[in-house]
Amino acid sequence: MSLTPHQIKLLHVARAKTRMDEDTYRALLSRYGVTSSKDPRLQPAHYREMMGFFADLGFAPGAGTPTPGRATPAQLAKITALEHALHWADNPRRLRAYLEKWYHVSDRRFLTPRQAWRAIEGLKAILAKQSSNPEAVHG
Numbered sequence: 001m002s003l004t005p006h007q008i009k010l011l012h013v014a015r016a017k018t019r020m021d022e023d024t025y026r027a028l029l030s031r032y033g034v035t036s037s038k039d040p041r042l043q044p045a046h047y048r049e050m051m052g053f054f055a056d057l058g059f060a061p062g063a064g065t066p067t068p069g070r071a072t073p074a075q076l077a078k079i080t081a082l083e084h085a086l087h088w089a090d091n092p093r094r095l096r097a098y099l100e101k102w103y104h105v106s107d108r109r110f111l112t113p114r115q116a117w118r119a120i121e122g123l124k125a126i127l128a129k130q131s132s133n134p135e136a137v138h139g
Contacts, residue, residue: 002040006068007047010061011037014054028053070109071116079108079116082123086130098123 015025032046088094103115
């Protein structure tokens with residue numbers, strides 16, 4: 001299964017936003033045995049890896065254009081805010097363990113909108129429980 005036109009367009013937007021030069025982009029494509037993003041041999045798994053690479057360079061799809069099937073930027077921001085309220089930000093493994101246990105994802109970016117909503121509600125419940133039991137704030 002080759003990439004959709006939307007995925008191809010997003011690769012080009014990511015390349016432009018990260019100011020990646022043509023030679024570097026072609027070298028990235030060559031890692032997957034292709035010379036063009038339109039090559040049918042470029043698979044969705046390759047796309048996800050490439051988008052992860054662009055994310056490491058600072059690219060994030062703009063607000064209002066969330067990745068289809070993934071949590072919205074507003075949901076991700078709410079999860080981050082709850083992570084800080086729970087004092088989990090100093091140890092990212094805490095949120096990761098929570099997400100892996102209950103939603104079977106390794107990072108908040110991989111949550112579906114429904115999972116994100118449930119995660120937000122779950123984190124709010126944990127925060128409420130900790131607020132009623134101050135000794136459990138960091139535990």
